[in-house]
Amino acid sequence: MAPSVRNRKAPGVRREEILQTATEMFGDSGYRGVSIADIAAKVGISQPGLLHHFKSKEELLIAALERRDADSSAHMDEMFHKLSIADALVSLCRHNVEDPTAMRLYAVESAESIEPGHPAREFFLRRYARVRDRVADRIRRDQELHRLPATLDPLVLATEMIAVMDGLQIQWLLDPAMDLPGHMAAYLERLVIKEDR
Amino acid sequence: MAPSVRNRKAPGVRREEILQTATEMFGDSGYRGVSIADIAAKVGISQPGLLHHFKSKEELLIAALERRDADSSAHMDEMFHKLSIADALVSLCRHNVEDPTAMRLYAVESAESIEPGHPAREFFLRRYARVRDRVADRIRRDQELHRLPATLDPLVLATEMIAVMDGLQIQWLLDPAMDLPGHMAAYLERLVIKEDR
DNA sequence: GTCTATACCCGGATAGAC
DNA sequence: GTCTATCCGGGTATAGAC
Numbered sequence: 001m002a003p004s005v006r007n008r009k010a011p012g013v014r015r016e017e018i019l020q021t022a023t024e025m026f027g028d029s030g031y032r033g034v035s036i037a038d039i040a041a042k043v044g045i046s047q048p049g050l051l052h053h054f055k056s057k058e059e060l061l062i063a064a065l066e067r068r069d070a071d072s073s074a075h076m077d078e079m080f081h082k083l084s085i086a087d088a089l090v091s092l093c094r095h096n097v098e099d100p101t102a103m104r105l106y107a108v109e110s111a112e113s114i115e116p117g118h119p120a121r122e123f124f125l126r127r128y129a130r131v132r133d134r135v136a137d138r139i140r141r142d143q144e145l146h147r148l149p150a151t152l153d154p155l156v157l158a159t160e161m162i163a164v165m166d167g168l169q170i171q172w173l174l175d176p177a178m179d180l181p182g183h184m185a186a187y188l189e190r191l192v193i194k195e196d197r
Numbered sequence: 198m199a200p201s202v203r204n205r206k207a208p209g210v211r212r213e214e215i216l217q218t219a220t221e222m223f224g225d226s227g228y229r230g231v232s233i234a235d236i237a238a239k240v241g242i243s244q245p246g247l248l249h250h251f252k253s254k255e256e257l258l259i260a261a262l263e264r265r266d267a268d269s270s271a272h273m274d275e276m277f278h279k280l281s282i283a284d285a286l287v288s289l290c291r292h293n294v295e296d297p298t299a300m301r302l303y304a305v306e307s308a309e310s311i312e313p314g315h316p317a318r319e320f321f322l323r324r325y326a327r328v329r330d331r332v333a334d335r336i337r338r339d340q341e342l343h344r345l346p347a348t349l350d351p352l353v354l355a356t357e358m359i360a361v362m363d364g365l366q367i368q369w370l371l372d373p374a375m376d377l378p379g380h381m382a383a384y385l386e387r388l389v390i391k392e393d394r
Numbered sequence: 395g396t397c398t399a400t401a402c403c404c405g406g407a408t409a410g411a412c
Numbered sequence: 413g414t415c416t417a418t419c420c421g422g423g424t425a426t427a428g429a430c
Contacts, residue, residue, distance in 0.1 A: 008395050029312050032229040035423060049396050051425070111308030114370040115226050125371060159375075160384055163364025170363055171356060173311040174322060178356075187357055190387075205413050232405060245408080246414045254406070 007045070015053050017043050022064045027104035030112050031061055031119065058119040065109065065123055068102045076134070084147050085138040086188040089161060093181040096169075100176070107169045132158045147193055161188075204242070212250050214240050219261045224301035227309050228258055228316065255316040262306065262320055265299045273331070281344050282335040283385040286358060290378040293366075297373070304366050329355045344389055358385075 079088040135158040276285035332355040
C-alpha cells in the first residue's frame with residue numbers, strides 16, 4: 001500500500017485531476033449516480049483526501065460546471081462577435097462535439113437539474129437566462145443586417161434555437177453517431193434570408 | 198397505530214394508487230431521488246407492503262412509464278390520422294400540458310435515462326425510434342399532399358421536430374409559465390406551405 | 395495533503411407472522 | 413395484502429494521526 005507522504009502533489013495539480021475526473025464521471029452517471037469515493041478512487045486518493053480539496057460533493061459539482069464555463073463563454077462571445085448567429089451556433093456545435101466529455105457533463109446535469117432542489121438548479125437557471133439574452137441580442141443585430149426576417153420575435157426565436165440545440169444534444173447522447181452540427185445547420189439554413197445575386 | 202387487517206384494499210385499487218404516486222414523485226425528483234419507502238409512506242403503506250405489488254423499484258418505474266403509454270400512443274395515432282403533422286404536434290403539446298404530472302415523468306426520466314445503465318434506457322431508446330418513424334411517415338404523407346416542401350428529408354425533419362419538442366419541454370419544466378404549444382406552433386408554421394388563394 | 399477509523403444515516407430487499 | 417424486524421450494502425462527512 002505504501003501510501004506515504006510521497007503521494008502528495010502540488011496544490012493546483014491534484015485539484016485539476018479531481019475536476020477532470022469528476023467531469024467524466026458525473027457526465028457518465030449523473031450527480032446521484034456517482035459517489036465521491038468512486039471519483040477519489042479513480043484519481044488515486046482516498047475519499048477524505050478528496051474532501052480536503054472540495055468541502056462537499058455539491059461544491060465539487062459546481063466547481064466542475066464552472067471550470068469550463070469561462071472558456072465556453074469566451075468561445076461563444078468570440079463567435080457571436082464575428083459571425084452571424086446561424087454560423088456562430090453551428091460553430092458552437094462543432095466546438096462542443098470536439099469535447100464530448102464536457103458536453104456530456106453539461107447535457108446530463110442540465111437535464112438532471114430540472115428537478116426542484118437539485119444542487120445545480122440555480123446554476124443552470126442563471127445560465128439559460130444569460131445565454132438566451134445573448135442569442136436574442138445577436139438575432140436583433142442580424143435582423144438589422146437583413147440576415148433574418150424582422151418579423152420574428154428575437155426572444156421567442158432565441159428560445160427556439162436553444163431548444164433545438166438541447167433537443168439534438170439529447171438524441172446525440174443516445175446515439176453519438178448522429179451528425180449534430182449538420183442537423184443544426186439544416187435547421188438554421190431554412191431561417192436565414194438568402195442573398196439575391 | 199392500528200395497522201389492522203382493515204387497511205387491506207382490493208387488488209387493482211392499491212396498485213393504481215401506487216402507480217399514481219410513483220408518477221408524481223419520480224417526476225418531481227427522478228428515479229434516484231426518491232426511495233420506495235417515500236412512495237409507500239405517501240400511499241399510506243409500508244415499504245415491504247409496496248414491494249408486494251411491484252417486486253422491485255425498477256419494475257415500479259417501468260410500470261409507471263408504460264401505464265400512460267397506450268393512452269398517449271392512442272392519442273398520437275388519432276391526431277396523426279386526421280390532422281397534418283404540424284397540427285397534430287401542436288395538439289399533442291396541448292394534450293401534454295393538460296397532464297403536467299405525466300409530462301414531467303416522461304421528461305425527467307427520459308433525461309435521466311441518457312446515462313448508460315439507467316433502468317429506463319431501453320424503454321426510451323425504443324420509444325424514440327418508434328416516435329421518430331411515425332413522425333417521418335406522417336411527414337411523407339404531408340409532402341405528397343404538398344403541405345410540406347418535398348425537398349426536406351423526412352427522417353432528418355422528424356429528428357428536428359422531436360428535438361424542438363424535447364428542448365421546449367425542458368425550458369417549460371424550468372419555467373411552467375411559458376407557452377409551450379405557442380412556441381411549437383410558431384416553429385411549425387414557418388415550415389408548412391401556405392395555400393395561395 | 396493525505397491517510398485510517400469511524401459516526402451516522404439511508405436504501406433495497408427478504409423472512410416470517412398475522 | 414400488509415405488517416415488523418432485520419440483513420446488508422453504501423453514502424457523506426468528521427476527527428485526528430502522520
